[in-house]
Amino acid sequence: MISLIKLVSYVCIGVGIWFWFWGTLSLLNGRSVLFKLHTLSVGDTLGSILIIFGLLLLRPQEFPLLILAIISLTVWNTMLGYVIAYSSTSDEYDQVIEETLIEESLGRSGRESYE
Amino acid sequence: MILDLALIAMIAAVLIPLYTAWKTGDIWQTMLAFSSISTKTAVIILLVSVLRDDWMIGVAGVIILSVGNAGLMLLAQIIKRIEKL
Amino acid sequence: MIGEFILRLSIWFLLTANFTVANIIIGVVLAFFLPHYHAKPDRLRDILRTLSKVFVAVPVAYIEAVQMIFRPHIREEIVEERVSSRRSPGLIFLDIFLITFTPKTIVLRYYDAGWYAVHLVKPRRRVRTQPLKESLKN
Structure with missing residues (x-):
């Protein structure tokens, strides 16, 4: 029984490390910052959650702090992803987004009135 | 034994963003690499604490994770302002 | 409260x-x-619905992660997503958190009128790969 729990935890840690490598190796290719944010969100956030979950199975007596670690890791990494996505796109980009939004909304309202 | 191998693999994984932070010229790619390093090192601290059976190290890791990346967020805002100038 | x-x-x-x-x-x-x-208190129904979405989001995030690993997602797009305006800052925070937590989507901007600009990655179109395979056979 104990060995089963250990096995599950090693599998979690292994899959987490695999996520880490997959997410981090994409830092090396020349894609945009936003694309790398997507892969880092797989690698760092989800991979680290899996690794800490594996550690939690290995050391269940410390579960409150490890659960706190999982929660704070999730919230911080996700918000950092949003902040970097927000601030790495410049204001010209902002204008482009707004124009497409306006166009789409015009198209939609036009279609609706047409129907 | 297995955890030792895991530790070696994780240290190898940290080397990748370190290399990126060293090589890249773009500030946002550097920020990405640094955020990746900060998460990975905190998780490595947790793994080392389980490996050495010393929970005091683990408490340090949990504190690092829960204080989080506030500094990096502030830095991102500052860089955006500077780019506007 | x-x-x-x-x-x-x-x-x-x-x-x-x-x-x-x-x-x-x-x-x-x-x-x-x-x-x-x-802040103005939210309706309990809104809060419960968003919180239930948080619990659904975790398995969804892992499913999307596995999809991204096994099928390269190389197309990037920016789409708009509409939410009801007049939500409290807490619910907006939860919304942005939910969208950004799933790895295929990241919120770029929030507009007060009730839009999110969402950046997402998509797999290669299947329509294009089909003729390519046939041409390889020939």
Whole structure:
């Protein structure tokens, strides 16, 4: 029984490390910052959650702090992803987004009135 | 034994963003690499604490994770302002 | 108000991991006397719906991660997503958190009129790969 729990935890840690490598190796290719944010969100956030979950199975007596670690890791990494996505796109980009939004909304309202 | 191998693999994984932070010229790619390093090192601290059976190290890791990346967020805002100038 | 209280108390217990009477009293007093955050209260239904989405989001995030690993997602797009305006900052935070947590989507901007600009990655189109395979056979 104990060995089963250990096995599950090693599998979690292994899959987490695999996520880490997959997410981090994409830092090396020349894609945009936003694309790398997507892969880092797989690698760092989800991979680290899996690794800490594996550690939690290995050391269940410390579960409150490890659960706190999982929660704070999730919230911080996700918000950092949003902040970097927000601030790495410049204001010209902002204008482009707004124009497409306006166009789409015009198209939609036009279609609706047409129907 | 297995955890030792895991530790070696994780240290190898940290080397990748370190290399990126060293090589890249773009500030946002550097920020990405640094955020990746900060998460990975905190998780490595947790793994080392389980490996050495010393929970005091683990408490340090949990504190690092829960204080989080506030500094990096502030830095991102500052860089955006500077780019506007 | 009551949700805020529960949130603070649970963080306190996770931090201290100690259920003696003295610690419970300290936690309750702290959760009660920390400065309160004034906002228009949300409808309970909105809060419950968003919280239930948070629990669904975790398996969805892992499924999307596995999809991204096994099928290269190389197309990037920016789309708009509409939410009802007049949501409280807490619910907007939860919305942005939910969208950004799933790895295929990241919120770029939030507009007060009730839009999110969402950046997403998509797999290669299948329509294009089909003729390519046939041409390889020939």
